[in-house]
Amino acid sequence: MRYLDKERYSEWVVRQALYWLTPTTRWRLDETENQWAVALDDDSYSAQAELDRLLNDFLLRERIGRRTETTRSAIADAVIRSIQQRLSES
Amino acid sequence: MMLPFNLEPLSDSRYFISNLAGFHRVVARETLELLAEQGDGVLDAGIKQDLARGLFLADSSAGEEAGVAALASGYARRLTRDLAFRPTFMIVPTLRCDHTCRYCQVSRAALGAAHSDYDLDARRIPQVIDLIARLGTAPYKLEIQGGEPLVRFDLVQAIYDEAEARLGATDFEVVITTSLSLLDDTILDWARGRRVVFSTSVDGTEVVHNRNRILPGDNAYQRVKRGIRAIQRQLGPDRVAAVTTVTKDLLAHPEALIEASQELGLTELFVRPVSPYGFAQKSGTGTYSFDDYMAFYDRLLSLIIAHEAAGGQLLSEYSGKIHLQRVFQPDFNGYADLKSPSGFLLDCVLINYDGKVFGSDEARMLQRVNPELDLSCGTVDHFDPAANPVYHKILKESLNAVHPGCEQCAYQPFCGTDPCQGISEQGEPVGDKSRSAFCQYHKRMFSYLIDRYYRDPEARSVMESWCHA
Numbered sequence: 001m002r003y004l005d006k007e008r009y010s011e012w013v014v015r016q017a018l019y020w021l022t023p024t025t026r027w028r029l030d031e032t033e034n035q036w037a038v039a040l041d042d043d044s045y046s047a048q049a050e051l052d053r054l055l056n057d058f059l060l061r062e063r064i065g066r067r068t069e070t071t072r073s074a075i076a077d078a079v080i081r082s083i084q085q086r087l088s089e090s
Numbered sequence: 091m092m093l094p095f096n097l098e099p100l101s102d103s104r105y106f107i108s109n110l111a112g113f114h115r116v117v118a119r120e121t122l123e124l125l126a127e128q129g130d131g132v133l134d135a136g137i138k139q140d141l142a143r144g145l146f147l148a149d150s151s152a153g154e155e156a157g158v159a160a161l162a163s164g165y166a167r168r169l170t171r172d173l174a175f176r177p178t179f180m181i182v183p184t185l186r187c188d189h190t191c192r193y194c195q196v197s198r199a200a201l202g203a204a205h206s207d208y209d210l211d212a213r214r215i216p217q218v219i220d221l222i223a224r225l226g227t228a229p230y231k232l233e234i235q236g237g238e239p240l241v242r243f244d245l246v247q248a249i250y251d252e253a254e255a256r257l258g259a260t261d262f263e264v265v266i267t268t269s270l271s272l273l274d275d276t277i278l279d280w281a282r283g284r285r286v287v288f289s290t291s292v293d294g295t296e297v298v299h300n301r302n303r304i305l306p307g308d309n310a311y312q313r314v315k316r317g318i319r320a321i322q323r324q325l326g327p328d329r330v331a332a333v334t335t336v337t338k339d340l341l342a343h344p345e346a347l348i349e350a351s352q353e354l355g356l357t358e359l360f361v362r363p364v365s366p367y368g369f370a371q372k373s374g375t376g377t378y379s380f381d382d383y384m385a386f387y388d389r390l391l392s393l394i395i396a397h398e399a400a401g402g403q404l405l406s407e408y409s410g411k412i413h414l415q416r417v418f419q420p421d422f423n424g425y426a427d428l429k430s431p432s433g434f435l436l437d438c439v440l441i442n443y444d445g446k447v448f449g450s451d452e453a454r455m456l457q458r459v460n461p462e463l464d465l466s467c468g469t470v471d472h473f474d475p476a477a478n479p480v481y482h483k484i485l486k487e488s489l490n491a492v493h494p495g496c497e498q499c500a501y502q503p504f505c506g507t508d509p510c511q512g513i514s515e516q517g518e519p520v521g522d523k524s525r526s527a528f529c530q531y532h533k534r535m536f537s538y539l540i541d542r543y544y545r546d547p548e549a550r551s552v553m554e555s556w557c558h559a
Binding site: 021060064067072074078081083 | 094110119125128170382495498524530
């Protein structure tokens with residue numbers, strides 16, 4: 001069983017990492033008040049290392065995503081306007 | 091100020107980053123850590139300028155507004171381009187085939203099966219070409235598929251004649267997808283003055299090819315070899331191309347493929363894993379991992395590089411080329427698999443031997459193995475995709491930017507979707523990307539090629555030659 005501190009790892013990060021861990025091993029996610037409890041069917045070093053790599057990458061994505069969250073919605077709105085304009089011109 | 095982007099790790103401590111407009115950069119992990127922790131104020135001026143040029147950073151709130159507009163415009167441009175309806179028209183004159191290949195993708199009918207059950211009715215050909223004229227625009231691309239289409243060479247001729255009369259003599263091109271086993275002088279003489287090219291399959295050396303492509307009572311490899319040479323000699327080297335389906339037998343021997351290409355005088359390889367569709371899946375010939383496939387591809391690329399370094403003629407590999415073109419040539423969208431929305435129907439209209447029409451070759455394969463489903467979009471007399479709710483669902487759900495698993499992926503702007511593969515593997519068009527063969531294959535190809543491009547100058551030079559050839 002692998003325990004991950006909830007203060008460090010958000011649910012989004014843990015679930016994203018486990019989603020991409022599926023080709024490597026089956027997994028089960030439980031939680032306590034302060035921790036995520038991750039059980040891997042394949043508990044080998046390579047499976048654990050893959051989980052660590054994914055957790056690190058999704059932590060980075062989360063931190064970068066937080067800085068650009070509002071801009072993403074602004075782009076989505078602008079894309080719809082731009083497509084409507086292109087379609088009305090064609 | 092940061093603009094949104096996605097990231098994927100490469101083999102060293104660098105990351106591939108991309109944005110919705112389709113720009114990309116390769117950056118060190120430390121750069122991303124700095125951006126995440128402290129923003130762009132602490133970055134080296136050169137890096138900052140480069141990232142701003144790629145619309146990853148904006149230099150002020152006014153710059154942010156301009157950046158948002160530029161990213162939105164770039165994404166809208168890609169979307170509207172990929173939404174264009176420019177199909178290749180595939181026609182299946184017969185499902186009958188003289189081969190009994192182990193991994194046949196579409197199933198087949200025996201050569202002696204009833205013509206009325208598995209061949210296109212010749213009286214339908216004017217309607218077929220009429221449908222093409224109504225749906226397409228010049229220059230029309232026609233692809234004759236099978237079965238083995240040369241089993242009914244008379245129908246191939248009739249299709250060409252009708253197209254010539256109805257579409258205009260110089261306004262179309264025909265690709266005949268064939269094993270070449272039935273190619274003879276009559277067919278070569280006919281093709282000589284016409285806009286016809288041949289696409290065939292070569293699966294490695296004679297032993298490997300014949301193990302999978304079985305021609306009862308004959309030698310499939312010798313047949314294809316004779317056919318390729320006859321086309322090259324009599325029609326020209328550009329009139330024939332070959333595709334390689336990588337089987338378990340070939341995995342350990344990429345050098346066999348280079349040798350076979352040399353022997354056959356082919357300068358472009360087109361390798362791909364065994365199709366996960368229908369009959370190929372059931373035959374068990376595709377049971378190898380993508381790790382195995384990528385190890386094969388890595389060795390193949392190294393052999394191509396070594397071959398060129400030793401003074402050999404440049405060999406290009408088409409699968410690698412199209413992945414690279416999607417990343418490095420923003421206007422390239424000529425491959426139906428790597429498009430979002432999917433190339434389903436937008437890039438392909440397939441007219442089957444029984445008069446049914448499908449939105450892709452994969453849809454007709456799925457139909458063969460799932461007869462209880464209706465994956466057709468009408469018939470040649472009554473083409474109506476809107477009448478089949480499956481088409482609406484597939485097209486609506488084929489935008490990878492909103493697929494779970496794709497929305498965070500840095501290869502998403504260059505990748506696509508294959509809804510039929512999703513249905514085949516997981517029973518629905520979107521599916522779980524972590525278990526998707528489409529995702530595993532294309533993500534690994536992008537990652538491998540980009541990684542090697544940015545870390546290996548010799549590989550980069552060869553890849554650039556592929557893209558600019």
